[in-house]
Amino acid sequence: MGQLLRLATAGSVDDGKSTLVGRLLYDTKSVLADQLDAVHRASVDRGLATPDLSLLVDGLRSEREQGITIDVAYRYFATPRRSFVLADTPGHVQYTRNTVTGASTAQLAVLLVDARKGVVEQTRRHAAVLALLGVPRLVLAVNKIDLVDYHEQTFVLIAKDFTAHAAALGYQDADVLSVPVSALVGDNVVDRSDRTPWYQGPTLLEHLETVPAEEERPNAPFRFPVQYVIRPRTPEHPDYRGYAGQVAAGSVAAGDEVLVLPGGQRCRVDRVHTADGDVPRAVAGESVTVLLSEDVDIARGDLFAAVDRPPRLTDELDATVCWLADQPLRPGARVLVKHGTRTVHALVADLLARFDEQRLESTADPDSVRLNEIARVRVRTARPLAVDDYRACRRTGAFLVMDPVDGSTLAAGLVGSPLPLPGHARPAGRGEPVDGVGSS
Amino acid sequence: MTIHATTPAGGGAAESRTAPAPRALESEAIHVFREVAGEFDRPVILFSGGKDSTLLVWLAIKAFWPAPVPFPLLHVDTGHNFPEVLEFRDRLVAEHGLRLVVAEVEHWLADGRLVERPDGTRNPLQTVPLLDSIAEHRFDAVFGGGRRDEERARAKERVFSLRNSFGQWEPRRQRPELWNLYNGRHQPGEHVRVFPLSNWTELDVWAYIAREGVPLPSLYFAHEREVFARDGMLLTSGPWGGPRDGEAVRRATVRYRTVGDGSCTGAVESTASTVDEVIDEVAASRLTERGATRADDRLSEAAMEDRKKEGYF
Ligand SMILES: Nc1nc2c(ncn2[C@@H]2O[C@H](COP(=O)(O)OP(=O)(O)O)[C@@H](O)[C@H]2O)c(=O)[nH]1
Numbered sequence: 001m002g003q004l005l006r007l008a009t010a011g012s013v014d015d016g017k018s019t020l021v022g023r024l025l026y027d028t029k030s031v032l033a034d035q036l037d038a039v040h041r042a043s044v045d046r047g048l049a050t051p052d053l054s055l056l057v058d059g060l061r062s063e064r065e066q067g068i069t070i071d072v073a074y075r076y077f078a079t080p081r082r083s084f085v086l087a088d089t090p091g092h093v094q095y096t097r098n099t100v101t102g103a104s105t106a107q108l109a110v111l112l113v114d115a116r117k118g119v120v121e122q123t124r125r126h127a128a129v130l131a132l133l134g135v136p137r138l139v140l141a142v143n144k145i146d147l148v149d150y151h152e153q154t155f156v157l158i159a160k161d162f163t164a165h166a167a168a169l170g171y172q173d174a175d176v177l178s179v180p181v182s183a184l185v186g187d188n189v190v191d192r193s194d195r196t197p198w199y200q201g202p203t204l205l206e207h208l209e210t211v212p213a214e215e216e217r218p219n220a221p222f223r224f225p226v227q228y229v230i231r232p233r234t235p236e237h238p239d240y241r242g243y244a245g246q247v248a249a250g251s252v253a254a255g256d257e258v259l260v261l262p263g264g265q266r267c268r269v270d271r272v273h274t275a276d277g278d279v280p281r282a283v284a285g286e287s288v289t290v291l292l293s294e295d296v297d298i299a300r301g302d303l304f305a306a307v308d309r310p311p312r313l314t315d316e317l318d319a320t321v322c323w324l325a326d327q328p329l330r331p332g333a334r335v336l337v338k339h340g341t342r343t344v345h346a347l348v349a350d351l352l353a354r355f356d357e358q359r360l361e362s363t364a365d366p367d368s369v370r371l372n373e374i375a376r377v378r379v380r381t382a383r384p385l386a387v388d389d390y391r392a393c394r395r396t397g398a399f400l401v402m403d404p405v406d407g408s409t410l411a412a413g414l415v416g417s418p419l420p421l422p423g424h425a426r427p428a429g430r431g432e433p434v435d436g437v438g439s440s
Numbered sequence: 441m442t443i444h445a446t447t448p449a450g451g452g453a454a455e456s457r458t459a460p461a462p463r464a465l466e467s468e469a470i471h472v473f474r475e476v477a478g479e480f481d482r483p484v485i486l487f488s489g490g491k492d493s494t495l496l497v498w499l500a501i502k503a504f505w506p507a508p509v510p511f512p513l514l515h516v517d518t519g520h521n522f523p524e525v526l527e528f529r530d531r532l533v534a535e536h537g538l539r540l541v542v543a544e545v546e547h548w549l550a551d552g553r554l555v556e557r558p559d560g561t562r563n564p565l566q567t568v569p570l571l572d573s574i575a576e577h578r579f580d581a582v583f584g585g586g587r588r589d590e591e592r593a594r595a596k597e598r599v600f601s602l603r604n605s606f607g608q609w610e611p612r613r614q615r616p617e618l619w620n621l622y623n624g625r626h627q628p629g630e631h632v633r634v635f636p637l638s639n640w641t642e643l644d645v646w647a648y649i650a651r652e653g654v655p656l657p658s659l660y661f662a663h664e665r666e667v668f669a670r671d672g673m674l675l676t677s678g679p680w681g682g683p684r685d686g687e688a689v690r691r692a693t694v695r696y697r698t699v700g701d702g703s704c705t706g707a708v709e710s711t712a713s714t715v716d717e718v719i720d721e722v723a724a725s726r727l728t729e730r731g732a733t734r735a736d737d738r739l740s741e742a743a744m745e746d747r748k749k750e751g752y753f
Contacts, residue, residue, distance in 0.1 A: 004464040004465070005462075039519060043670075073596045074595050075595065076589045078643070083644070085639050097616055104619045105619060105620070208677075225478075227471070227475060227478050228478045228504075230506075230507045232506050232507035232508070233507075234506070234507070234508070237507075240506060240507075242473050243475070244504075246467060246471045274502070275502035275504075285464060287470035287503070305528075336625075339621075340619055340621075352630065353730050365666075393725070394619070395620075398618070399620065399621070399710070400618060400621045402623055407625025407626060408623075408625075409618070409623050410617045412616070420651050
């Protein structure tokens with residue numbers, strides 16, 4: 001078993017996403033015998049010559065008919081080289097909500113298009129949302145290549161069109177790959193097809209198995225939201241006091257100096273501990289317990305950070321929100337913000353702009369933001385938060401917006417303006433953010 | 441199988457630092473445990489003695505090490521448990537200094553809050569004692585061992601799954617789960633089911649059990665016992681009853697893929713007596729292609745049982 005890669009899929013209805021995901025599960029033998037059997041039987045019942053692999057992941061169709069919320073579904077498959085957690089994000093209704101959810105944890109996204117249609121409006125929207133959420137790599141699966149007779153020029157034009165759009169969203173060429181596939185027949189999904197001799201690149205699965213899976217920024221400054229204070233007070237460990245958490249970015253080792261925010265103290269790391277013993281260094285994604293040399297008053301909600309590159313301590317956020325609730329957002333809304341392990345009361349002071357992710361344009365000063373819309377807002381928080389720009393650090397640049405009354409999740413929040421917004425001038429700030437440490 | 445005497449890291453296996461994928465899953469689960477400990481007042485771990493709930497306990501011990509697990513276990517005891525499972529439970533609790541709350545279905549039957557079903561099966565009777573116990577102890581976060589790979593319907597379950605004051609799941613109120621920022625807010629009377637193993641597959645669970653030396657009840661490994669066939673399952677005699685007329689008893693080498701109510705939990709014929717052999721068996725069951733053999737039917741029945749149990753979870 002190798003590394004874990006988290007990916008998301010997106011595509012319009014009928015582009016063949018269920019079939020493609022079904023094929024990945026089937027060809028990697030990640031399907032239980034009983035499920036497989038059910039699919040074979042259902043396919044025979046329908047008079048199909050080959051099993052309909054979309055049945056492996058279907059359910060959406062019936063949900064749509066029954067009017068049940070169409071939702072992100074998680075699928076699991078593995079090869080000897082890697083394990084994959086796939087967030088299958090349905091297009092169509094509520095696509096922003098679903099794509100935002102799936103993209104928030106994805107290291108790579110596979111976008112589907114129908115080779116007969118090429119890049120369509122929804123492809124551009126999906127790509128924009130993926131870019132906004134900072135998904136580091138994109139794959140365009142040009143599906144149903146069998147239906148265009150494996151025509152090279154058709155593929156080349158679609159790939160070119162998409163690469164240009166991705167570039168406008170800030171993607172480097174190296175981070176975007178287009179693959180001609182037939183999910184139905186299997187061309188270039190797992191096995192290389194001899195019907196596309198003109199295609200030199202990897203198959204979809206080869207790419208998923210070899211694309212870099214480590215944290216996006218190996219040299220990112222250390223960030224560690226404190227989740228829980230571990231104090232056994234047992235006879236064996238009378239004085240143990242450890243700060244438990246998951247490394248959000250960068251790494252930490254014994255001897256490092258860290259800054260404790262919002263307090264502003266500098267402390268020396270004594271040990272990086274786990275139930276398996278001390279570790280020399282913990283990197284992003286690892287859950288560990290940090291013990292400090294000094295005795296300081298630290299609680300859940302505090303953040304340990306690199307001394308030389310600290311986050312910004314501020315009670316005013318210039319941020320982007322993806323609105324996920326039925327009731328619209330209006331200026332003056334009182335909300336809760338959960339950032340890292342800290343939850344604070346907040347006020348959405350201004351709606352600065354609503355973003356049209358289709359045309360990559362924005363409208364200034366909207367009076368509301370509705371379900372599935374993306375907007376730039378100014379948020380004032382009751383207590384300062386130690387934040388990074390979302391582009392610099394996904395984990396410490398992200399926040400949830402919650403309803404203070406019923407607790408529901410209202411929006412995904414991103415510090416800063418992660419997408420280029422051509423033609424939109426930043427309105428003058430009402431007082432600059434409180435920068436640096438100790439100014440709270 | 442024995443329980444490690446002291447720490448979960450007792451075995452040598454833990455020293456060889458786990459491979460990246462299991463480690464990522466472990467870190468994710470530990471993160472979930474700590475979030476709940478940080479945000480909820482009265483969490484509890486649902487414990488059945490099965491492999492998934494044992495893994496939950498193992499991960500909880502690691503999440504708060506060297507401090508004791510800051511919440512109790514809740515076992516809904518049907519009275520139809522295999523003796524091996526109860527013995528395993530009590531040993532696990534004693535050796536790791538855990539707190540255990542037992543809700544005995546018998547009590548609900550005795551005072552008439554529940555009535556025995558005609559078929560004598562008690563799996564479906566667990567829901568009421570579970571919800572009553574959650575209310576009585578005011579548990580606000582309830583950890584379960586559910587995994588999203590178990591069946592298609594579970595693929596959309598959240599890690600934090602909100603339940604209303606009747607313990608029910610309402611699709612419309614489920615919240616989008618973004619990044620690793622879990623929203624555990626709930627109203628008085630509501631609770632949140634938490635699934636730290638959401639992203640684990642069956643094979644991940646077994647691979648981790650092997651790597652870490654997680655103890656399991658002996659039922660999971662091949663042993664000889666007297667069984668009789670009913671509804672295509674191999675059942676065994678116990679407090680829940682025995683063979684009916686015409687059901688022939690024979691000795692067979694079997695193991696259990698899931699533990700639950702003895703009256704309806706079937707064994708499968710298997711010679712897998714170590715974790716590695718079980719992994720081979722689980723892996724092989726995935727590779728079975730068309731033309732399912734009888735064994736596959738049994739496997740799928742075992743999967744069905746898992747699901748029934750998960751309804752309770
Ligand atoms: N010819 C051909 N048909 C395909 C291909 N992929 C999917 N389909 C068909 O396209 C239809 C929609 O596919 P489905 O996977 O359900 O689409 P979804 O709505 O994106 O999940 C089905 O009839 C599939 O059999 C392909 O590569 N080639």
